[in-house]
Amino acid sequence: MSHGVVPAAxxxxxxxxxxxxxHGLARLGVSPNVVTVAGLVVTLGGATxxxxxxxxxxxxxxxxxxxxxxLDGQLARATGSGTRFGAFLDxxxxxxxxxxxxxxxxxxxxxxxxxxxxxxGIAALVASSLxxxxxxxxxxxxxxxxxxxxxxxxxxxxYLIGVLLWAVTGDARAFLVAVIAVAVLGTLTVVERVVxxxxxxxxxxxxxNEGNR
Amino acid sequence: MSHGVVPAAxxxxxxxxxxxxxHGLARLGVSPNVVTVAGLVVTLGGATxxxxxxxxxxxxxxxxxxxxxxLDGQLARATGSGTRFGAFLDxxxxxxxxxxxxxxxxxxxxxxxxxxxxxxGIAALVASSLxxxxxxxxxxxxxxxxxxxxxxxxxxxxYLIGVLLWAVTGDARAFLVAVIAVAVLGTLTVVERVVxxxxxxxxxxxxxNEGNR
Numbered sequence: 001m002s003h004g005v006v007p008a009a010x011x012x013x014x015x016x017x018x019x020x021x022x023h024g025l026a027r028l029g030v031s032p033n034v035v036t037v038a039g040l041v042v043t044l045g046g047a048t049x050x051x052x053x054x055x056x057x058x059x060x061x062x063x064x065x066x067x068x069x070x071l072d073g074q075l076a077r078a079t080g081s082g083t084r085f086g087a088f089l090d091x092x093x094x095x096x097x098x099x100x101x102x103x104x105x106x107x108x109x110x111x112x113x114x115x116x117x118x119x120x121g122i123a124a125l126v127a128s129s130l131x132x133x134x135x136x137x138x139x140x141x142x143x144x145x146x147x148x149x150x151x152x153x154x155x156x157x158x159y160l161i162g163v164l165l166w167a168v169t170g171d172a173r174a175f176l177v178a179v180i181a182v183a184v185l186g187t188l189t190v191v192e193r194v195v196x197x198x199x200x201x202x203x204x205x206x207x208x209n210e211g212n213r
Numbered sequence: 214m215s216h217g218v219v220p221a222a223x224x225x226x227x228x229x230x231x232x233x234x235x236h237g238l239a240r241l242g243v244s245p246n247v248v249t250v251a252g253l254v255v256t257l258g259g260a261t262x263x264x265x266x267x268x269x270x271x272x273x274x275x276x277x278x279x280x281x282x283x284l285d286g287q288l289a290r291a292t293g294s295g296t297r298f299g300a301f302l303d304x305x306x307x308x309x310x311x312x313x314x315x316x317x318x319x320x321x322x323x324x325x326x327x328x329x330x331x332x333x334g335i336a337a338l339v340a341s342s343l344x345x346x347x348x349x350x351x352x353x354x355x356x357x358x359x360x361x362x363x364x365x366x367x368x369x370x371x372y373l374i375g376v377l378l379w380a381v382t383g384d385a386r387a388f389l390v391a392v393i394a395v396a397v398l399g400t401l402t403v404v405e406r407v408v409x410x411x412x413x414x415x416x417x418x419x420x421x422n423e424g425n426r
Contacts, residue, residue: 140352
């Protein structure tokens with residue numbers, strides 16, 4: 001799968017780091033679904049701490065939660081214990097985690113009296129929910145939907161960079177810029193996926209008509 | 214399709230009212246996709262007017278936008294001009310309309326300094342995005358996903374009743390209660406759909422194992 005603006009080397013590096021952890025959990029008999037739920041709990045905790053204006057602690061928790069999110073798939077592959085329900089649950093809880101990131105930005109916009117951050121948070125939340133919706137809808141039509149500039153890894157990486165820059169520099173504008181970037185690139189990705197589905201359906205209907213001649 | 218808490222008679226009545234409009238548009242040669250986009254534009258306008266604390270004008274625009282939303286499907290059936298892309302576009306823009314309803318509640322919570330309405334608006338937005346996501350994901354696995362207490366018609370009816378009660382009584386608490394109801398019943402519906410998918414996959418895997426014996 002393409003990771004968009006996240007370099008493949010970074011994604012491979014994260015997977016390499018997680019491999020021993022996955023094998024350790026496999027030996028302990030931990031099920032992938034437990035790791036999925038634990039990753040969500042850590043991410044929800046991180047979003048809450050971030051919303052309480054503690055970007056360093058919140059950012060580190062979000063980083064751990066995000067790595068945990070990659071761990072369930074690795075564990076499922078390592079142990080051969082992956083199920084279709086496990087993959088479905090993982091996808092669904094990813095949407096809850098994405099929503100928590102948007103909600104933290106909305107809440108910070110509210111308490112800082114910053115309507116731009118609040119509206120950017122709403123836009124980021126909505127775009128982050130539409131990107132996977134359009135993909136799932138495309139797949140329910142038998143089409144590929146995982147295309148576009150900013151898939152989940154890219155959106156989360158941008159968001160985390162903003163949080164950690166805020167933590168390091170003390171300047172919350174780094175976070176605002178990151179949330180705006182997630183909103184803009186997420187919206188672009190929705191448009192890219194809709195255009196992709198439109199083209200795929202038109203091409204399929206042409207093939208169909210040619211076949212009928 | 215089940216309409217949950219919306220009585221079937223009310224849904225049939227709305228369709229009956231729209232039938233002459235659909236036939237008029239069909240004679241004018243208007244395409245269903247144009248009606249889909251126009252319905253979204255009216256709904257976005259209604260959400261914006263509502264967010265500007267004008268519940269009567271906002272509520273009436275939202276009512277027109279929602280009826281317009283039922284019109285595209287009727288027009289497609291009346292003219293036989295429905296396409297798979299039209300259905301996909303309609304579903305995707307429904308998600309944008311749902312998000313606008315949640316966003317209006319969040320914004321009103323912000324400007325009224327009412328954190329309960331703001332958080333209920335976030336929860337309603339997230340639940341309203343998860344309900345159709347879980348369905349699309351279930352359908353991409355070849356399962357039915359359109360189950361549960363509060364499908365879209367029910368959530369929009371609750372929300373509109375809250376807006377119109379606010380307009381008539383002047384008491385914004387009617388709207389707050391409606392948004393909380395959408396958040397709670399929407400979350401319940403997500404859980405119902407996840408449980409439904411879990412059972413359907415377990416039952417499918419049992420049949421599969423029995424077949425292998």
